[in-house]
Amino acid sequence: MxxxxxxxxxxxxxxxxxxxxxxxxxxxxxxxxxxxxxxxxxxxxxxxxxxxxxxxxxxxxxxxxxxxxxxxxxxxxxxxxxxxxxxxxxxxxxxxxxxxxxxxxxxxxxxxxxxxxxxxxxxxxxxxxxxxxxxxxxxxxxxxxxxxxxPLGNAVHVCEKANVAGKTVAVFGLGPVGLCAVAVAKAYGAKKVIGINRGEYRRNLAIKMGADEVYSELPKEYINKCEVVLEMSGNSEVIGQSLGAARIAGTIVFFGIPKKEAVIDIGKYFINKELTAKSVFGxxxxxxxxxxxxxxxxxxxxxxxxxxxxxxxxxxxxxxxxxxxxxxxxxxxxx
Ligand SMILES: [Zn+2]
Ligand SMILES: [Zn+2]
Structure with a gap:
């Protein structure tokens, strides 16, 4: 064969x-x-x-x-x-x-x-x-x-853990699992889903999957405004933006695996903002x-x-x- x-x-x-x-x-x-x-x-x-x-x-x-x-x-x-x-x-x-x-x-x-x-x-x-x-x-x-x-299953597991219903959800990284996460978040009743991705091709796909808004970078008006952040990019340079998007006492779920170690400001994001961090594997x-x-x-x-x-x-x-x-x-x- x-x-x-x-x-x-x-x-x-x-x-x-x-x-x-x-x-x-x-x-x-x-x-x-x-x-x-x-x-x-x-x-x-x-x-x-x-x-x-x-x-x-x-x-x-x-x-x-x-x-x-x-x-x-x-x-x-x-x-x-x-x-x-x-x-x-x-x-x-x-x-x-x-x-x-x-x-x-x-x-x-x-x-x-x-x-x-x-x-x-x-x-x-x-x-x-x-x-x-x-x-x-x-x-x-x-x-x-x-x-x-x-990959859709990964997105379902992420959205389950994130509790997206009624919330503003930011999805960072619109690879196939991120794109699925956009669709699942909408299906699970998210109030608004915004997708952030550098490449335009996948931003357009995210719109087809139901994203309300898409951006190449997080716009200023969304800093500290998203109750749920789904970190699907696995890009250590983007993770700071993801944490910044989360609202005080919000939830971030990590799924994308960074290729190199990511440096995170624990004081700024986790202590001052009381964020809940979760992670999903499979x-x-x-x-x-x-x-x-x-x-x-x-x-x-x-x-x-x-x-x-x-x-x-x-x-x-x-x-x-x-x-x-x-x-x-x-x-x-x-x-
Ligand atoms: Zn796979
Ligand atoms: Zn076992």
Whole structure:
């Protein structure tokens, strides 16, 4: 089968013909119908220090945001999954034995393995997923939008923690998860959502996703005026602006991971303003997926609007170029 493979611990990937994988015990084999490219895939492509720290073994089939049809199940256990089901993968493969797993925090498992990072992923014609991280899709939405449920799930988890209803919400950073956060904040009843992003292309997408106002930088009139700030940029130079936007006694939720250490004025923002800071890693398993699915089913969020490009697997390099330009929403690969 055709697959996008990281063959060496260096920049770049190779498009290779590799043997068809088999479902190991308690795994499903899927025929991949769509796979979306994530910021993490750019890190892996470029071989950043993050990739070097997280990827132990090559060759590796990359890609973790997938949707596909089950063509084989290898288990003797009870399962609600069956052949023909249209499923997605949860990237965070929990072990179900550690303290966090046992207290229902499986998304922050202490021994987490990552799909498409620590084991073969889904930029391929076929992929295997552990049964325990396989999500059965019920939402009646286009296949290409289905693969982007994972970033939407991140946004749902962020908005849940932020309590956005009735509030003025500033979203800093309008990458795919930031764009989803705009839509989810509106769906959850935010009074006003403003999006801040340097690039114009994604500001325009944010308007389509329901942002009331968009800016390249935070306007003065919004300093200290937003009850909720969603820090999705992961840009250490922007985080000061994000904290500045928060109203006294407001809430900031950090999601974007800064590439370098961010220096924060604790006195100015946290003590003087009594801000509440929260952070989000991934999606609650499976609570967030149910909430995400509800939003899609009820038509409250239209994920198709952020899927701006579709490519064949063979066109991976072209897709990567567009990803890096920032002139795109979600790019979906169709094997
Ligand atoms: Zn992702
Ligand atoms: Zn665990």
């Amino acid at each position: 055709l697959a996008v493979v990281k063959t060496a611990k260096a920049p770049g990937v190779t498009l290779s013909q590799i043997p068809l994988p088999k479902a190991a015990k308690n795994e499903v084999l899927i025929k991949v119908k769509g796979a979306s490219i994530c910021g993490t895939d750019i890190s892996i492509y470029d071989w950043t220090p993050w990739a070097d720290g997280h990827i132990k073994n090559v060759p590796l089939v990359i890609g973790h945001e997938v949707v596909g049809e089950i063509i084989d199940i290898n288990t003797s256990e009870n399962t609600h999954l069956k052949k023909g089901d249209l499923v997605s993968s949860e990237t965070h493969i929990f072990d179900n034995t550690c303290y966090q797993c046992l207290i229902n925090n499986r998304h922050i498992c202490e021994h987490m393995e990552l799909f498409g990072i620590g084991r073969n992923g889904g930029f391929a014609e076929y992929a295997t997923i552990p049964l325990r991280t396989t999500w059965k899709n019920t939402a009646k939405i286009p296949i290409e939008a289905m693969s982007a449920q994972e 999606r609650k398993i499976w609570q967030t997926w149910y909430q995400t699915s509800d939003l899609l089913d009820e038509g409250k969020v239209d994920l198709s609007k952020i899927v701006t490009h579709k490519f064949k697997l063979e066109e991976f390099e072209k897709a990567m170029e567009i990803m890096k330009s920032g002139e795109c929403g979600k790019i979906v690969l169709i094997p």
